[in-house]
Amino acid sequence: MHFTNFYNKDRYFHGGLIIKEKPARIKTNSNTAARTIGDLYNDFTPKYGLEYSYNAELSGVDGKSLVLDENKYIRQLSHSTNIKPEPGQDLITTLELDYQDILEQALIRQLEEYDANFGVAILMEVQTGQIKAISNLKKIQSNKYADQENFSVKQLIEPGSTFKMASLMAYLEDTNGDINDTIDCKNGEYRFKGAQISTIDSESLGRVSIKEAFAKSSNIGVARLITNHYAENPDAFINRLYHFGLGEQSKIDLIGVSIPEIKFSNDISWSGVSLPWISYGYEIGLTPIDILTFYNTVANNGYIVHPYLGHSFRTGSKSFRIERNYPSHTICSESTIEKIKLLLREVVLTGTAKSLNNLPFPVSGKTGTTVQN
Numbered sequence: 065m066h067f068t069n070f071y072n073k074d075r076y077f078h079g080g081l082i083i084k085e086k087p088a089r090i091k092t093n094s095n096t097a098a099r100t101i102g103d104l105y106n107d108f109t110p111k112y113g114l115e116y117s118y119n120a121e122l123s124g125v126d127g128k129s130l131v132l133d134e135n136k137y138i139r140q141l142s143h144s145t146n147i148k149p150e151p152g153q154d155l156i157t158t159l160e161l162d163y164q165d166i167l168e169q170a171l172i173r174q175l176e177e178y179d180a181n182f183g184v185a186i187l188m189e190v191q192t193g194q195i196k197a198i199s200n201l202k203k204i205q206s207n208k209y210a211d212q213e214n215f216s217v218k219q220l221i222e223p224g225s226t227f228k229m230a231s232l233m234a235y236l237e238d239t240n241g242d243i244n245d246t247i248d249c250k251n252g253e254y255r256f257k258g259a260q261i262s263t264i265d266s267e268s269l270g271r272v273s274i275k276e277a278f279a280k281s282s283n284i285g286v287a288r289l290i291t292n293h294y295a296e297n298p299d300a301f302i303n304r305l306y307h308f309g310l311g312e313q314s315k316i317d318l319i320g321v322s323i324p325e326i327k328f329s330n331d332i333s334w335s336g337v338s339l340p341w342i343s344y345g346y347e348i349g350l351t352p353i354d355i356l357t358f359y360n361t362v363a364n365n366g367y368i369v370h371p372y373l374g375h376s377f378r379t380g381s382k383s384f385r386i387e388r389n390y391p392s393h394t395i396c397s398e399s400t401i402e403k404i405k406l407l408l409r410e411v412v413l414t415g416t417a418k419s420l421n422n423l424p425f426p427v428s429g430k431t432g433t434t435v436q437n
Contacts, residue, residue, distance in 0.1 A: 096164055098211045100198050100318070100373065101157075112214070114155060114373060116319045121377055124152035154378040158194035163187055167197040176207050184215045184352045190360055193369035193388075195316075217314060217321045220349030225281045226432035227345030229404060230358065231290050232278060234304040236403050237396045239293065243275045243403050249285040256287065258336025263287065278407045279415030281431060287340035298329045298339045308395045309361070314353045315370040325349035345432065359429075362408070366394030366401045 102113020108123075110116035127149030129140050140146075171185040180203070187197040200216055201209040213219075235241060252268035255261070265282050277285030294301040305311065305326055313323045326348045327334060333347075341347045353371060361368050368391050376385045394401070408428035411417045416431040 093161065095211055096161070096168065097159060097198060099200055099214045100159075100211075100216075112319055114157065114317070117317045118155050118374055122152045122155060125150040155374055156376045156378055156383065157373050158189075158196060158375045159198070159373065160196045163197040164199070168199045168201075171199050171201055172209055175201060175203070175209055182213070182215055182219075183209075184219075186216055186352065186356050188356060188360055188371055190363045191369065193360070193371045194375070195371050195373050198373075214318065214320065216352045217316055217318050218351065220322050220325060220351055222346050222348060223350050223355055224345040224432040225283070226355055226359075226430050227348070227350075228278060228281065228286045228343070228432075229362070229408070229430055230305055230308060230310060231286055231301075231343040232274065232407065233308065233362075233396060233400055233404055234301055235289055235293060237400045238300070238304060240399075241274070243278075243407060244273050246271050246273055247277055247285045247289050249277060249282045249288075252282075252284065254284045254288070256291065256337055256340045259340075263340075275407060275410050276414075278430075279410040279413075281411075281416050283344040287343045290343040291340050294339060301339065301343075302326060302328050308358065309368050310350070310354065310358060314351065314357060315372075316353055317372050317374050321353075322349075322351050324351070324354055361395060362401060362404055364391075366396055366398065367391040368395060 100113050102115030102117075103111045104115060105111060110119045115122065128145070128147040131140050167185050167187055171183050174180070175183045182200070182202040184201075185197070185199045186195065188195050198216055200211055200214050202212050202215075204210045204212070236243075248271045249265065249269035251270055252265040253262050256263060263283050265280075265284050267280050267282070269277065269280060269282055269285065272280075272282075272285065274285070274289065277289075290301060311324050311326050314321050326342075327338070329338075338347055357368070357371060360371075370389070372386075372388060374386050376383045378384075405428065408430060409426075411430055412420050412427055417429055420427055420429075
């Protein structure tokens with residue numbers, strides 16, 4: 065704020081104090097979740113993040129006043145036509161600073177260990193969809209990372225083996241199959257019809273149960289299961305994925321959210337290997353928030369809960385909760401959800417994530433790798 069003293073400048077001003085306000089945007093928590101919180105241009109229009117999504121509520125309403133402008137000095141005059149400005153509301157977010165710090169430090173450790181170009185970590189409350197912590201870090205120089213791009217909602221990636229859960233959900237829902245049914249994994253090497261090279265698994269599995277094939281992340285097992293059932297009607301598989309909500313743009317309250325890319329059989333890029341490749345997470349594009357939302361749907365017993373960051377508005381001492389639409393139906397049958405939960409638990413008990421058995425509490429999940437070109 066700038067103060068100017070002046071005396072006897074002219075017949076309108078006879079001394080006093082003029083105050084010139086210079087508003088500034090201050091981030092009290094430094095760069096923590098900076099991209100998610102957002103930023104402003106010099107003219108205080110929003111760039112991105114929550115600043116953009118809730119700009120109307122945060123900005124308030126401009127006032128109007130009659131002023132006297134003489135020799136570059138401006139003085140506000142009292143007049144009946146003046147309109148007082150209304151201050152903007154405070155936005156209360158769902159973010160928890162303690163969780164945010166833990167999450168960010170954990171992500172940095174992993175990025176440094178693997179010399180990764182970028183990484184994302186998101187912590188979401190299962191029943192509500194509240195994002196408690198979110199970190200998007202990009203390498204800016206050797207072992208230095210910064211929150212400069214919102215990969216969580218913008219970056220479409222091939223989800224790799226994390227997508228196998230969706231494939232088996234479709235199969236179990238459409239066939240009412242059992243996780244103890246068996247599939248031949250061809251001793252870890254198999255060439256699908258139309259493929260130029262063979263698919264090779266990390267383990268040489270023969271005929272095993274669906275539960276074991278999933279736990280040990282067999283591309284061949286899952287892909288053969290899907291092709292055997294959907295080869296004559298691949299769009300039945302794709303339609304099931306859309307029914308799960310996987311083709312919908314995330315409803316998270318941020319700008320620039322990418323739309324998932326899941327193609328149908330009439331797409332120009334569809335080929336003889338598209339169905340098996342899609343079944344284990346290739347030839348499609350999902351954002352990290354899409355993947356998280358889908359897994360959270362399973363944890364939430366089949367109900368889709370859309371993630372969000374804006375919790376409530378505050379004016380003075382009064383707070384007003386932001387209304388949200390809550391789910392009214394499940395994406396599949398209860399029996400399919402229960403089977404999938406058993407599969408996710410098996411990944412930790414006997415499969416590719418068994419190192420997590422050392423944790424002091426039980427966890428479930430799915431490992432996944434993919435190749436980014």
